[in-house]
Every structure is written in C-alpha cells, then in structure tokens.
Amino acid sequence: VTPRLVALDWGTSSLRAYLLGADGAVLDSARADEGIMQLAGGDFAGAFERIAGAWRRRWPGLPALAAGMIGSAQGWVEAPYLPCPAGAEDLATALTAVPGDALLVVPGVAQLAPVPNVMRGEEAQVFGALALRPELAGRGRLLLPGTHAKWVTVADGRITGFETYMTGELFAVLRSHSILGRFAPDGAPAPSAAAGDAAFLRGVAAARAGDGIAGLLFSARALVLTGGLAPGESLDYLSGLLIGDEIRAARPDPATPLLLVGDPALCARYARALAAFGVTDAAEVAEATVTGLWRIACVAGLVANGKEDSP
Amino acid sequence: VTPRLVALDWGTSSLRAYLLGADGAVLDSARADEGIMQLAGGDFAGAFERIAGAWRRRWPGLPALAAGMIGSAQGWVEAPYLPCPAGAEDLATALTAVPGDALLVVPGVAQLAPVPNVMRGEEAQVFGALALRPELAGRGRLLLPGTHAKWVTVADGRITGFETYMTGELFAVLRSHSILGRFAPDGAPAPSAAAGDAAFLRGVAAARAGDGIAGLLFSARALVLTGGLAPGESLDYLSGLLIGDEIRAARPDPATPLLLVGDPALCARYARALAAFGVTDAAEVAEATVTGLWRIACVAGLVANGKEDSP
Numbered sequence: 001v002t003p004r005l006v007a008l009d010w011g012t013s014s015l016r017a018y019l020l021g022a023d024g025a026v027l028d029s030a031r032a033d034e035g036i037m038q039l040a041g042g043d044f045a046g047a048f049e050r051i052a053g054a055w056r057r058r059w060p061g062l063p064a065l066a067a068g069m070i071g072s073a074q075g076w077v078e079a080p081y082l083p084c085p086a087g088a089e090d091l092a093t094a095l096t097a098v099p100g101d102a103l104l105v106v107p108g109v110a111q112l113a114p115v116p117n118v119m120r121g122e123e124a125q126v127f128g129a130l131a132l133r134p135e136l137a138g139r140g141r142l143l144l145p146g147t148h149a150k151w152v153t154v155a156d157g158r159i160t161g162f163e164t165y166m167t168g169e170l171f172a173v174l175r176s177h178s179i180l181g182r183f184a185p186d187g188a189p190a191p192s193a194a195a196g197d198a199a200f201l202r203g204v205a206a207a208r209a210g211d212g213i214a215g216l217l218f219s220a221r222a223l224v225l226t227g228g229l230a231p232g233e234s235l236d237y238l239s240g241l242l243i244g245d246e247i248r249a250a251r252p253d254p255a256t257p258l259l260l261v262g263d264p265a266l267c268a269r270y271a272r273a274l275a276a277f278g279v280t281d282a283a284e285v286a287e288a289t290v291t292g293l294w295r296i297a298c299v300a301g302l303v304a305n306g307k308e309d310s311p
Numbered sequence: 312v313t314p315r316l317v318a319l320d321w322g323t324s325s326l327r328a329y330l331l332g333a334d335g336a337v338l339d340s341a342r343a344d345e346g347i348m349q350l351a352g353g354d355f356a357g358a359f360e361r362i363a364g365a366w367r368r369r370w371p372g373l374p375a376l377a378a379g380m381i382g383s384a385q386g387w388v389e390a391p392y393l394p395c396p397a398g399a400e401d402l403a404t405a406l407t408a409v410p411g412d413a414l415l416v417v418p419g420v421a422q423l424a425p426v427p428n429v430m431r432g433e434e435a436q437v438f439g440a441l442a443l444r445p446e447l448a449g450r451g452r453l454l455l456p457g458t459h460a461k462w463v464t465v466a467d468g469r470i471t472g473f474e475t476y477m478t479g480e481l482f483a484v485l486r487s488h489s490i491l492g493r494f495a496p497d498g499a500p501a502p503s504a505a506a507g508d509a510a511f512l513r514g515v516a517a518a519r520a521g522d523g524i525a526g527l528l529f530s531a532r533a534l535v536l537t538g539g540l541a542p543g544e545s546l547d548y549l550s551g552l553l554i555g556d557e558i559r560a561a562r563p564d565p566a567t568p569l570l571l572v573g574d575p576a577l578c579a580r581y582a583r584a585l586a587a588f589g590v591t592d593a594a595e596v597a598e599a600t601v602t603g604l605w606r607i608a609c610v611a612g613l614v615a616n617g618k619e620d621s622p
Contacts, residue, residue: 081536081537110533110536110537112537112539115517115521115526115527115530115533116530116533116534116537116539117529117530117533118532118533118536118537148490148529163526164526164529164533165525165526165529166489166490166491166525166528166529167525169489169490170489170528173484173485173488173489174484176488177484177487177488178477178480178481178484179459179477179480180477206426210426211522211523211560212522212523212524212525212556212559212560213523213524213525214476214478214523214524214553214556214557214559214560215426215474215475215476215557215560215561216426217477217481218428218459218475218476218477219426219427219428221429222421222426222427222428222429222475223427225392225421225429226392226421226423226427226429228423228427242525245523245525246525246526248523248525249522249523249525249526250526
C-alpha cells in the first residue's frame with residue numbers, strides 16, 4: 001500500500017499525525033505533546049521532523065497537509081482566515097506553505113457579522129463530517145462541543161456562518177478558579193451517576209427557562225447553601241447550566257438537521273441536554289479531522305485520486 | 312465622647328472594625344487582613360481581640376455587632392439566613408451570639424424562588440443605604456456592584472427579593488485564567504482612557520443587543536483577530552460585555568428608583584453602562600455597611616438611643 005498523504009491535526013496543546021493511503025485510509029498515526037503552546041521556542045520544523053520525518057524519508061515527495069493553530073499568528077506560518085461563506089474548494093485554493101514547502105496549512109474561517117467569530121482547525125472537522133454525512137451538506141448545522149464549542153451553519157456545501165461558545169473553558173475556569181468549585185474540590189467523592197445526571201438536567205432546565213447565565217451562575221452555590229442541592233452535585237448542575245445556556249442561545253431549529261461532531265462521551269452529554277430542548281434526532285460523528293484533511297487534499301489535487309490505489 | 316458600639320465588617324478576605332459614638336459617628340477604625348479565609352485555623356477570638364480588644368477593655372460592656380461571612384458555616388458562628396421579605400427589624404431580632412456573648416452576628420438573607428439566592432454582609436449595606444436614602448425605602452432597587460454584584464429590590468423598608476451576578480469574579484477569572492486575557496497580559500500597556508472607554512461602551516452595546524454572554528464572550532478575542540479591536544482594548548470590551556449583560560438581565564425599570572452602593576470608581580463605571588440603557592438618574596452611596604450596622608444595633612436595642620449622647 002502506497003501512502004498518499006501526511007495529515008496533521010496541529011493544535012494548541014497537541015500534535016497528531018496520520019499516514020493516509022488510498023481513500024484516506026489511516027495506515028499509521030502518532031501523537032506528541034508538541035502543540036504550538038509547548039513549542040513557544042518555535043521549533044516547528046523539529047517537531048514536524050520528529051513526528052513525520054521517518055515517513056517522509058521512506059516515501060520522498062509525500063505531500064503533507066495540516067490544520068489547526070499551527071496556521072495562526074503564533075504558529076509556523078500564518079494562514080489568513082477566509083471569510084464566510086467558505087467551502088472545501090475555497091480552503092483548497094488558499095493553502096499556505098511553510099518556508100521550504102515541506103507542509104501546506106489549511107486556512108481558518110472568519111465571519112465579521114453579526115458577531116465577529118473565527119475558527120481554525122474546526123473547518124477541517126466540518127468538511128470531514130460533511131463527507132461522512134453528505135445529506136447535511138445541502139442545509140444543516142454542525143455542533144462541535146469542547147473548550148470553544150462551535151455551532152456551524154452550512155448551505156450548499158459551504159460554511160455560511162457560525163457561533164462560538166466558550167462552554168468548556170468557562171466550566172474549567174469556574175471549577176478551578178472561582179467560588180463555584182469550592183463545594184466539589186479535586187478528589188472529593190463524585191455523586192452517583194443518577195444524582196449527577198439529575199443535577200445536570202436540573203441545570204439544563206434552569207438555563208432553558210432563563211435568559212442568560214448572568215443571573216443563574218450563582219445559583220450553583222446558593223442552591224447548596226439553601227439545602228436544595230448536595231455539594232457534590234454542584235459541578236454537574238453548573239455543567240448543565242452552561243451547556244443548557246449554550247443550547248438556549250444557539251436556538252436549534254427542528255427543521256434544520258443537526259450533526260454532533262466530537263468526543264462520544266461529550267456528544268452524549270450534549271445529546272441529553274438537547275433532548276430537554278426537544279431535539280432528539282441529532283446525528284453523531286466521532287472523529288472527522290482526518291477525513292476533512294483528506295478531502296481538502298483531494299480537492300486541492302495534492303493526492304492523485306482519492307479512489308484509486310497506486311498501480 | 313462615649314463609644315456606643317463596636318461594628319465589624321468581617322468578610323472573606325478582610326476584617327474592618329469601627330468604634331462608633333452617638334448617632335453612629337465613627338470615632339476610630341482599624342483594618343486587618345484577617346478575613347475568614349485567612350483564619351482557616353479558626354482563631355476568630357484572637358483576631359477579634361487584636362482588632363477590638365483595647366477598645367473593649369477601655370470601655371467594658373461595649374456591645375459589638377458584626378456582619379459578613381463571619382456568620383457563615385465557615386465563620387465563627389453560623390447565623391442562619393433569614394428568608395425574604397426581610398427588614399432591619401427582622402435582622403435585629405435574629406442576631407446570633409458567638410460563644411461567650413462577646414459579639415453578635417447579623418444573619419444573611421436568602422430567597423428560594425424564582426432563582427435561589429443568598430447574601431451575607433450586603434444586607435447591612437442595604438439597610439445602611441436605605442438609612443442614608445430613606446426615599447427609596449418605600450419602593451426601590453439597590454445595585455451593589457463587585458465580585459458578586461447584588462441587585463436588591465426593597466418595598467416598605469424590607470428586602471423582597473434579589474439577584475446575584477458574578478460579574479466581578481467572572482472578569483477576574485477570565486482575565487487571569489482564560490484565553491480572553493492573553494491579548495492584555497499583566498504589565499502590558501493600557502489603552503488611552505478614551506480608547507478604553509470606547510471599547511467598554513462597545514462591549515456594553517453588544518451585550519445590550521444580545522441575549523446572554525454565551526455567544527458573545529469569544530468576540531473579545533475574535534474582534535482582535537479580525538482587526539476590529541486593538542489587543543490592549545480587549546479587557547475593557549470584556550468588562551463592557553459582562554457589566555452590560557448584567558444590566559440587560561437585571562432589566563432596570565425606569566419607574567423604580569435605582570441606588571448604586573459601593574466603591575465610587577466602580578459605581579461610575581456602572582453609571583456609564585446604565586446610561587447606555589437609558590438609566591441616567593441612579594443615585595449613589597459610597598459606604599453604607601457601618602451605617603447599616605448602627606441602624607440594626609439601634610433597632611435591636613444594643614445602643615440606648617441613637618440620637619442622644621451619654622449624660
């Protein structure tokens with residue numbers, strides 16, 4: 001089997017590399033704690049050599065394509081944001097090469113209105129997910145939960161707009177650095193699964209009935225102080241508040257197909273919250289970045305033909 | 312002049328003591344970094360002796376009254392929350408004595424619905440502010456900005472309900488621990504006053520037009536990345552987003568008199584944001600805790616008569 005592409009998912013805190021064959025099949029992969037934050041010294045070439053050098057020496061001329069924060073101003077080379085609407089073809093014609101042409105980098109996507117927004121790395125996930133679920137490409141919405149959750153609207157195969165919710169990061173900083181984490185410090189016993197789930201759904205319901213978290217966050221503390229919630233359940237309630245408020249603000253529309261893209265456990269948590277909003281038919285895709293990089297490489301003509309193997 | 316009361320504002324991170332004479336006039340005061348967090352070992356009696364021992368030995372029998380987190384479960388003695396509606400008379404008849412009766416502690420106030428909420432220490436500020444601005448006691452709203460901002464509704468001299476907004480704490484944790492603080496690290500040059508104020512009001516306007524910060528927070532980063540905001544202005548914009556969202560959620564009503572209670576610089580910042588919502592007639596009171604403690608002590612009969620001096 002002849003490899004066709006080195007695909008890199010190169011983010012803030014980690015670097016993942018995949019050796020892809022015909023049809024984008026994963027032949028080999030590697031992971032390193034060499035995200036751009038760890039490479040503050042800027043030894044991107046060294047990190048690339050460590051993770052993919054052996055592949056590139058064995059198969060000279062193998063193209064390499066990366067997505068993620070490696071294309072930011074703090075990365076190896078800045079790949080300027082493309083404006084919405086942006087399709088895989090737009091990305092494929094706007095790749096930026098690092099000095100020496102060893103690697104091409106996918107641009108991020110930006111929208112300027114109504115609320116300014118940027119993504120970098122998620123665009124590869126979006127086009128990978130659409131390749132796996134082409135029925136959504138015509139009209140749909142993709143939800144990529146995580147540190148900075150994205151809700152991405154697609155039409156005719158292009159990203160037409162998106163929103164960012166800092167849900168994962170908000171939860172992390174509130175748990176670790178605010179008074180809301182005091183009742184459930186690290187190492188404290190977790191509630192039973194049933195109690196945790198009930199507290200989570202209670203937070204979702206409060207957020208759904210509210211009009212923003214501003215006046216609700218403190219209830220994660222006040223409920224405990226007034227005897228309405230066990231201390232160990234306060235973080236599940238807080239998680240429900242934050243995820244519920246994200247969904248409230250994003251206003252999922254029953255008429256627009258929704259696709260959840262990401263870690264299965266996190267997607268399952270979102271699916272439970274979505275059900276409280278009456279959204280029960282969201283599809284799920286676990287991993288889509290590699291598929292997206294393969295698809296962009298195909299459109300860009302980096303790989304001869306996605307469908308045929310070497311002669 | 313004979314002292315009548317030792318008044319203590321004993322919170323999480325500091326202890327303030329006031330020696331009060333007739334009419335609640337401040338005869339002497341002291342401050343110590345002996346909040347209940349610093350006294351984790353629990354030497355509350357020692358801290359009380361250090362700050363007020365000399366007064367109490369010189370004037371034996373001088374009553375002492377405290378408000379704040381000293382009455383929490385982590386404090387010297389737990390002074391259980393009173394339910395809303397709660398007036399100064401309700402607080403005065405529910406004081407809790409520390410073992411040995413050296414000190415009486417004002418209870419906090421709780422509401423259970425619609426959103427569970429608690430306050431501890433702010434109730435003294437509220438009744439102090441109402442003593443200074445009695446025209447609001449019949450019907451009004453008090454805004455106490457800060458780490459956990461409170462919006463307190465009063466009617467017929469009693470607290471009938473209140474909301475808590477973690478605006479100050481949210482700003483602090485987002486600045487220090489989230490990606491939103493990256494563009495303006497500690498020590499970076501601040502924007503000009505005019506640029507900072509413009510960015511602040513821009514954040515207020517965005518929050519006013521929005522329906523919660525969930526989908527807006529990330530714009531404090533995206534605006535910089537898309538060239539719409541200088542990096543040094545991002546924290547002023549974020550402050551405007553958070554304060555603006557607090558005001559949006561609190562829905563100040565032009566027909567209900569509003570009183571700002573607290574640090575003058577912070578109150579001025581809120582006044583600028585309130586003006587963007589069309590609220591331009593809010594009154595201000597800088598310091599009200601001591602007045603509130605004096606008033607509660609008078610109602611409780613701890614001081615013979617607030618109006619007459621000793622014979």
